[in-house]
Amino acid sequence: MPGTSRKIIGCTVSAVLLTLTGCVGTTPTAADVDLGPGPARAGAVKKGALDGVTLTFASYGGIYQEGQETAAVKPFMAEAGAEVLSDGPTDYTKIKAQVDAKNVTWDVVDTDTLWAERQCGKLLMPLDTKIVDTSRLPEGMAGKCSVPAMSYGVVLMYDENKFGDNPPKGWADFLDTAKYPGKRAIPGIASDLSPGALEAALLADGVPPDQLFPLDVDRALKKLTSVRSSLVFWDTGARSQQLLESGEVSMAMVWSGRAYSAVKNGAHFAPQWNQFMPVSDSLTVPVGAKNPKASMALINYYLGAAQQTRLTELTSYSPVNSDAAPKLDELGSQYLTTTPERRAQALRIDNAWWAENQEQLIQKWSDWLAR
The missing domain is CATH 3.40.190.10 (Periplasmic binding protein-like II)
Incomplete structure (x- = not known):
């Protein structure tokens, strides 16, 4: 949770x-x-x-x-x-x-x-x-x-002060560092991996939403590697919220509850619900x-x-x-x-595929984080 x-x-x-x-x-x-x-x-x-x-x-x-x-x-x-x-x-x-x-x-x-x-x-x-x-x-x-x-959900949060006139429209924009410069936060827990970063990377790399599964993990990691210098990794919900409230990042992939708490505390961020991932x-x-x-x-x-x-x-x-x-x-x-x-805006996640492959993916994800 x-x-x-x-x-x-x-x-x-x-x-x-x-x-x-x-x-x-x-x-x-x-x-x-x-x-x-x-x-x-x-x-x-x-x-x-x-x-x-x-x-x-x-x-x-x-x-x-x-x-x-x-x-x-x-x-x-x-x-x-x-x-x-x-x-x-x-x-x-x-x-x-x-x-x-x-x-x-x-x-x-x-x-x-x-x-x-x-x-x-x-x-x-x-x-x-x-x-x-x-x-x-x-x-x-x-x-x-x-x-x-x-x-709850995994949602894209963006800095309204920076992008309020031209907000990101989905995960492809989230990883477009030329169009939307600045740091962006994603979960980076070595011992855990769940829907979020891999799907976003594939969408940003041009994969249609209805063709995401089975996930091409190597392609997703390659895309994330291409923007790694702009990524900030959070390992707890509290840390993700802190990143929003401090303004250390321009965008973030966070749990909706933490996003709500950050905005309630005064963070100048807004959600983009298109392609949010239900959890x-x-x-x-x-x-x-x-x-x-x-x-x-x-x-x-x-x-x-x-x-x-x-x-x-x-x-x-x-x-x-x-x-x-x-x-x-x-x-x-x-x-x-x-x-x-909101349900109409949700990205469809194949939980059965994730359940079958999660344990193997965690090792691959941990190795990528450690590079």
């Missing part, structure tokens, strides 16, 4: 305590759970359906997880009757250890979407669409084993979760319009339910990425 790199961190003390005290697990069993008749409806759960059930929800911590708990987890507890423990931060090594040991203590986990795609049917179980209503999600955002937890976290259920029906019920509740509305108001991340109507200030509303207008 924005503000942190996707480095996986170790177990917290709370996780150890939960394991030692035996506070995880579920009673009654999944077979005893009655979620009521009729088709699933996002945001709804049968009153008291999960009395006596204990679940553990794991996410990335901080304001984001606090928002998730306030908007969805705690109301779910009150409505369904379940006790939901919170843990984190998300740790893929720990998920694998739990699944391998057949002792899964995390029931619903907020994860990276590409990792979720890669682990579908391995460490993560397919979602039960009889319980999880995906009908109000943006097209293409639900996976077989995951649904979006929220949304989301994912909600998942590990293979071997003790009460998958209850886990699916929590995910289904989380996706409700009221819950997504509240989550956006608390965190500024965009809602993934099309009926959500968050009340934000004028500036905050401009940075929502899931409105019909």
Whole structure:
């Protein structure tokens, strides 16, 4: 999620305590759970359906997880009757250890979407669409084993003082240092690579948007090399925001949440939404979760319009339910990425291709950064 790199961190003390005290697990069993008749409806759960059930929800911590708990987890507890423990931060090594040991203590986990795609049917179980209503999600955002937890985007930000009369129209202009001189910032995390820099480079090199995949990685790196003297690399969301606020760069490829925060703090930058790249976290259920029906019920509740509305108001991340109507200030509303207008401007990213190739690409990207 924005503000942190996707480095996986170790177990917290709370996780150890939960394991030692035996506070995880579920009673009654999944077979005893009655979620009521009729088709699933996002945001709804049968009153008291999960009395006596204990679940553990794991996410990335901080304001984001606090928002998730306030908007969805705690109301779910009150409505369904379940006790939901919170843990984190998300740790893929720990998920694998739990699944391998057949002792899964995390029931619903907020994860990276590409990792979720890669682990579908391995460490993560397919979602039960009889319980999880995906009908109000943006097209293409639900996976077989995951649904979006929220949304944001990789967006082009430009200095209005320099380019306000002739703003860049997309990623080709972003890397056109003759037409738009000055430094531009891009993510440069050696241990991580996700949609963004490679797609921008290929678009700038003349590849049509609908012919990007499979990515020609060598061509993309060659294009980036040609403008490398103009590139500034950021390794955290905080650093990307600082680059905007300090005016150290003329343009930047940044997460939309960080862009919003920078402009709110006075940075004289504006977004170019054409070809922005949508991103989301994912909600998942590990293979071997003790009460998958209850886990699916929590995910289904989380996706409700009221819950997504509240989550956006608390965190500024965009809602993934099309009926959500968050009340934000004028500036905050401009940075929502899931409105019909914004979705029409999004670049189509092949997440399945990225999931299959990401691990190999990271090594190539790390080598290029180190040159």
